[in-house]
Amino acid sequence: MKLSTKGRYGLRAMLEIALQHAKGPVPIHVIAEHQNLSSRYLEQLLIPLKQNGLVKSVRGSQGGYILGREADKITVGDIIRALEGPISPVDCVNELNPDECDRAEFCVTRRIWSKLRDSMNQVLDSYSLEDLKNEATDVP
Amino acid sequence: MKLSTKGRYGLRAMLEIALQHAKGPVPIHVIAEHQNLSSRYLEQLLIPLKQNGLVKSVRGSQGGYILGREADKITVGDIIRALEGPISPVDCVNELNPDECDRAEFCVTRRIWSKLRDSMNQVLDSYSLEDLKNEATDVP
DNA sequence: TTATACTCTAGTAAAACTATAGGGTATATG
DNA sequence: CATATACCCTATAGTTTTACTAGAGTATAA
Numbered sequence: 001m002k003l004s005t006k007g008r009y010g011l012r013a014m015l016e017i018a019l020q021h022a023k024g025p026v027p028i029h030v031i032a033e034h035q036n037l038s039s040r041y042l043e044q045l046l047i048p049l050k051q052n053g054l055v056k057s058v059r060g061s062q063g064g065y066i067l068g069r070e071a072d073k074i075t076v077g078d079i080i081r082a083l084e085g086p087i088s089p090v091d092c093v094n095e096l097n098p099d100e101c102d103r104a105e106f107c108v109t110r111r112i113w114s115k116l117r118d119s120m121n122q123v124l125d126s127y128s129l130e131d132l133k134n135e136a137t138d139v140p
Numbered sequence: 141m142k143l144s145t146k147g148r149y150g151l152r153a154m155l156e157i158a159l160q161h162a163k164g165p166v167p168i169h170v171i172a173e174h175q176n177l178s179s180r181y182l183e184q185l186l187i188p189l190k191q192n193g194l195v196k197s198v199r200g201s202q203g204g205y206i207l208g209r210e211a212d213k214i215t216v217g218d219i220i221r222a223l224e225g226p227i228s229p230v231d232c233v234n235e236l237n238p239d240e241c242d243r244a245e246f247c248v249t250r251r252i253w254s255k256l257r258d259s260m261n262q263v264l265d266s267y268s269l270e271d272l273k274n275e276a277t278d279v280p
Numbered sequence: 281t282t283a284t285a286c287t288c289t290a291g292t293a294a295a296a297c298t299a300t301a302g303g304g305t306a307t308a309t310g
Numbered sequence: 311c312a313t314a315t316a317c318c319c320t321a322t323a324g325t326t327t328t329a330c331t332a333g334a335g336t337a338t339a340a
Contacts, residue, residue, distance in 0.1 A: 301322080
């Protein structure tokens, strides 16, 4: 029940882009240096974020990444789902690609996993990048 | 953010033991056959469950496993924690064995992981084996 | 024209997961 | 007391996933 580094690094990268939004596109290497990550790895994390419309890329000199939409319209859940796929403790209650098993109808544990799934999504969707931005700038 | 088979199989095994509680100790091979699992693998899952007092073992002929305490005193969270360790989306908010990082003090994302951790534990602790037992016996 | 920065694809080492296997010990029963 | 039953302990092996690393290419501002 752990988040992978994809989700954690990706969220930190998104926050970095959000914080520097005013200054224009943020290049990968800047994020990587700030967050002490491999820029080559970060590069790969930005692909699904772009595909999901959470960031836009600007190529060429002075290029980099900008937010795909306003920070208050991007939730932590959006970011995690883009990077790690549907948030679900088991595949049989995965909404996108349910891996139904024979016993689904009688399965007593299934209901618990559904409830856990909903709760996880609810918590992660209750935070937007804007919220994180505000907290980050509050720090002295 | 997936549960491993340990957690899923373990919960099903515990439910099986709870359901057959009246008939005395339930041998591993019975659980394994009912749930279509490898009994050799199941054997390993029962070790941590026993260490955590969730089941007791009875050796010898007519032996098997019985619940370590009443079904309404065992939550799904107890079972998952016994099998998979502390329920936490990241190690830095793991209560038992916190893997604090340098940035913990300023870390904006940390608060979200705490809230997610609490929510996950709360959901899983809101179901007892007794609840599951009741649902299971309701099925025609 | 050139430096900057994104894009796409492939490969790889390490860790975690999911078992399988062998040899042992305790105990109820006949 | 012999024996079948069933738990107990440790080791290991195959597979998958994770977390990168690397090479070659493309677009664009200056």
